[in-house]
Amino acid sequence: xxxxxxxxxxxxxxxxxxxxxxxxxxxxxxxxxxxxxxxxxxxxxxxxxxxxxxxxxxxxxxxxxxxxxxxxxxxxxxxxxxxxxxxxxxxxxxxxxxxxxxxxxxxxxxxxxxxxxxxxxxxxxxxxxxxxxxxxxxxxxxxxxxxxxxxxxxxxxxxxxxxxxxxxxxxxxxxxxxxxxxxxxxxxxxxxxxxxxxxxxxxxxxxxxxxxxxxxxxxxxxxxxxxxxxxxxxxxxxxxxxxxxxxxxxxxxxxxxxxxxxxxxxxxxxxxxxxxxxxxxxxxxxxxxxx
Amino acid sequence: xxxxxxxxxxxxxxxxxxxxxxxxxxxxxxxxxxxxxxxxxxxxxxxxxxxxxxxxxxxxxxxxxxxxxxxxxxxxxxxxxxxxxxxxxxxxxxxxxxxxxxxxxxxxxxxxxxxxxxxxxxxxxxxxxxxxxxxxxxxxxxxxxxxxxxxxxxxxxxxxxxxxxxxxxxxxxxxxxxxxxxxxxxxxxxxxxxxxxxxxxxxxxxxxxxxxxxxxxxxxxxxxxxxxxxxxxxxxxxxxxxxxxxxxxxxxxxxxxxxxxxxxxxxxxxxxxxxxxxxxxxxxxxxxxxxxxxxxxxxxxxxxxxxxxxxxxxxxxxx
Numbered sequence: 001x002x003x004x005x006x007x008x009x010x011x012x013x014x015x016x017x018x019x020x021x022x023x024x025x026x027x028x029x030x031x032x033x034x035x036x037x038x039x040x041x042x043x044x045x046x047x048x049x050x051x052x053x054x055x056x057x058x059x060x061x062x063x064x065x066x067x068x069x070x071x072x073x074x075x076x077x078x079x080x081x082x083x084x085x086x087x088x089x090x091x092x093x094x095x096x097x098x099x100x101x102x103x104x105x106x107x108x109x110x111x112x113x114x115x116x117x118x119x120x121x122x123x124x125x126x127x128x129x130x131x132x133x134x135x136x137x138x139x140x141x142x143x144x145x146x147x148x149x150x151x152x153x154x155x156x157x158x159x160x161x162x163x164x165x166x167x168x169x170x171x172x173x174x175x176x177x178x179x180x181x182x183x184x185x186x187x188x189x190x191x192x193x194x195x196x197x198x199x200x201x202x203x204x205x206x207x208x209x210x211x212x213x214x215x216x217x218x219x220x221x222x223x224x225x226x227x228x229x230x231x232x233x234x235x236x237x238x239x240x241x242x243x244x245x246x247x248x249x250x251x252x253x254x255x256x257x258x259x260x261x262x263x264x265x266x267x268x269x270x271x272x273x274x275x276x277x278x279x280x281x282x283x284x285x286x287x288x289x290x291x
Numbered sequence: 292x293x294x295x296x297x298x299x300x301x302x303x304x305x306x307x308x309x310x311x312x313x314x315x316x317x318x319x320x321x322x323x324x325x326x327x328x329x330x331x332x333x334x335x336x337x338x339x340x341x342x343x344x345x346x347x348x349x350x351x352x353x354x355x356x357x358x359x360x361x362x363x364x365x366x367x368x369x370x371x372x373x374x375x376x377x378x379x380x381x382x383x384x385x386x387x388x389x390x391x392x393x394x395x396x397x398x399x400x401x402x403x404x405x406x407x408x409x410x411x412x413x414x415x416x417x418x419x420x421x422x423x424x425x426x427x428x429x430x431x432x433x434x435x436x437x438x439x440x441x442x443x444x445x446x447x448x449x450x451x452x453x454x455x456x457x458x459x460x461x462x463x464x465x466x467x468x469x470x471x472x473x474x475x476x477x478x479x480x481x482x483x484x485x486x487x488x489x490x491x492x493x494x495x496x497x498x499x500x501x502x503x504x505x506x507x508x509x510x511x512x513x514x515x516x517x518x519x520x521x522x523x524x525x526x527x528x529x530x531x532x533x534x535x536x537x538x539x540x541x542x543x544x545x546x547x548x549x550x551x552x553x554x555x556x557x558x559x560x561x562x563x564x565x566x567x568x569x570x571x572x573x574x575x576x577x578x579x580x581x582x583x584x585x586x587x588x589x590x591x592x593x594x595x596x597x598x599x600x601x602x603x604x605x606x607x608x609x610x
Binding site: 012015016020022023027030033044046104105107111112115116123130135138140160161163165166169194198225226230241245255262265269272273277 | 321324325328330331332334335337338339341342344345346347348349350352353356361408411412414415419421423424425426427428429430432433434435436437438440441442444445449450451452455484485486489492493496541544545547548552566569570573574579582583586587589590593594
């Protein structure tokens with residue numbers, strides 16, 4: 001594969017490009033259908049591009065109608081559903097949980113990585129053990145708890161269990177093990193308080209791990225589905241995935257509307273991914289159990 | 292790490308001895324040690340409270356519930372009745388069988404596909420590498436709810452893409468998701484065609500870590516490209532392969548979202564999996580005890596598969 005234009009190289013590019021197209025096709029289809037003219041949404045064979053682009057030039061007399069029809073899915077979505085509400089709910093819950101997790105898990109991870117306190121091993125293994133247990137086990141007990149606490153059909157029912165996940169503690173601990181002990185000791189000798197050492201030395205040094213944890217937390221909360229459909233009943237409280245499911249249940253026929261909703265839900269994650277791509281990649285390769 | 296702490300510990304205890312309140316100075320050493328490290332507990336405390344309340348207690352409670360008949364006005368101990376119901380249940384056997392079929396087909400294919408795609412991407416230039424990494428990872432960050440909605444269209448009987456493509460091969464149109472003999476396979480094909488973004492990225496990172504000298508030495512010895520891949524790359528990637536197989540295994544035992552949205556477990560129980568069944572048992576039938584027993588069986592099965600796979604791969608490595 002050394003020479004620049006060897007056949008192997010071209011074959012490699014060809015295979016990868018075909019596979020990349022297959023993998024991106026569903027996302028492309030979301031946007032293409034959201035902008036498709038209603039007459040073509042269910043056409044057979046499927047139209048691979050929004051036909052408004054073609055008709056805009058072939059039917060100049062109808063341009064305003066064509067533009068209107070192209071965006072009618074979004075118009076209907078904004079007028080007849082709670083989509084903004086769902087968007088707002090998803091956004092604020094994701095941000096609150098992400099901020100909370102960053103604070104809680106950095107503190108806990110620091111204690112586990114850098115403090116020699118009795119019970120440290122126990123906590124660490126407890127965390128590892130619960131990470132192995134499938135989430136479905138706690139579904140029923142959490143449901144009963146949430147009901148007894150009167151939190152059913154509130155956003156607390158989503159936020160509190162999400163804030164309790166331990167993956168971030170594990171991640172932060174693994175990262176902080178590599179911070180130099182000398183630095184923390186000298187801060188102590190200089191008379192810095194525990195809190196100041198943490199805030200002024202540990203947190204700034206942990207920025208890469210914080211970025212990774214923040215992004216993954218945001219993504220998981222934004223896309224979370226199983227638990228929200230169990231605890232939310234009120235259309236005003238839905239998050240985007242739950243709202244989209246109810247749209248699908250109600251409007252089987254209106255595929256254009258559904259895909260417009262999917263587009264609204266997909267764009268923020270695409271933007272986050274494009275802006276922070278390197279942290280996603282770093283995050284996946286951080287880890288491995290160091291003891 | 293341990294050596295530096297060993298030298299610093301005495302110093303630290305001298306500093307802290309004065310800070311101890313008089314009452315604690317003559318206490319047993321464990322308590323004294325805990326008091327000295329009180330900052331650590333304070334750092335840990337907020338997370339610990341949440342973790343105990345919303346993870347630890349629910350996990351323990353699940354094991355209790357599995358032996359009870361749950362009622363609003365109090366629960367009754369029923370011994371192993373829930374577990375015998377699980378074993379006798381036709382629906383559970385179907386769900387288990389479907390989950391196993393799904394897992395046995397998708398897990399190896401996903402891992403192999405990740406390995407092959409990473410192998411193809413790795414020798415490319417930096418920009419091409421980062422383009423393909425992005426293209427294959429982007430679908431992974433998209434909500435499964437969205438992906439599932441699109442795939443419902445792909446499999447649509449009248450105007451879906453799948454029937455359209457198969458039309459070129461002369462295969463007659465099928466209502467893939469609504470026939471009990473095709474629905475599960477349609478879901479399996481979908482899972483294989485969603486690119487293994489996580490796997491590709493982890494394999495690429497592991498490939499970067501393999502020293503070039505190994506390949507150069509093999510080249511001098513006259514090994515072909517394919518031989519070098521088989522004898523150097525694949526064996527050295529084994530820890531990554533093991534980790535990815537484990538991840539994929541856990542994910543596939545817990546498959547839920549796409550099934551609920553695309554078939555709801557039907558037609559009949561044709562695409563019922565363990566988690567869709569647990570979901571329905573708990574929140575449609577309100578059989579909390581039974582659902583907990585099902586969840587524990589799921590946990591045990593995952594554990595057995597995980598251990599078996601670990602053992603198989605490492606035993607093979609020793610041969």
